[in-house]
């Protein structure tokens with residue numbers, strides 16, 4: 001299977017800078033996390049956010065690989081199409097814990113970790 005390597009994917013934590021600092025007024029939806037969907041999967045595969053505060057995850061698919069044409073947050077009931085090279089925003093307010101997202105085929109995986 002073409003995407004078999006994904007099963008061995010290690011989660012790499014990517015801590016966001018800024019901590020509890022207030023964002024400028026424009027950031028009414030809270031911090032933004034940019035995630036690229038490439039031939040190598042979701043990058044970064046994990047991001048830390050603050051629990052109880054809205055976060056916007058911006059997915060941009062940069063690969064023609066069919067695998068990344070959708071992103072799904074199973075526990076949030078969110079499914080979005082990812083057009084090539086067009087940023088797609090997913091905004092939600094996480095409760096503490098790990099929120100997993102996957103490609104439409106549940107092969108590629110990543111997570112948002114809310115603390």
Ligand SMILES: [Cu+2]
Pocket residue numbers: 003066067068103104105106107108
């Ligand atoms: Cu896939």
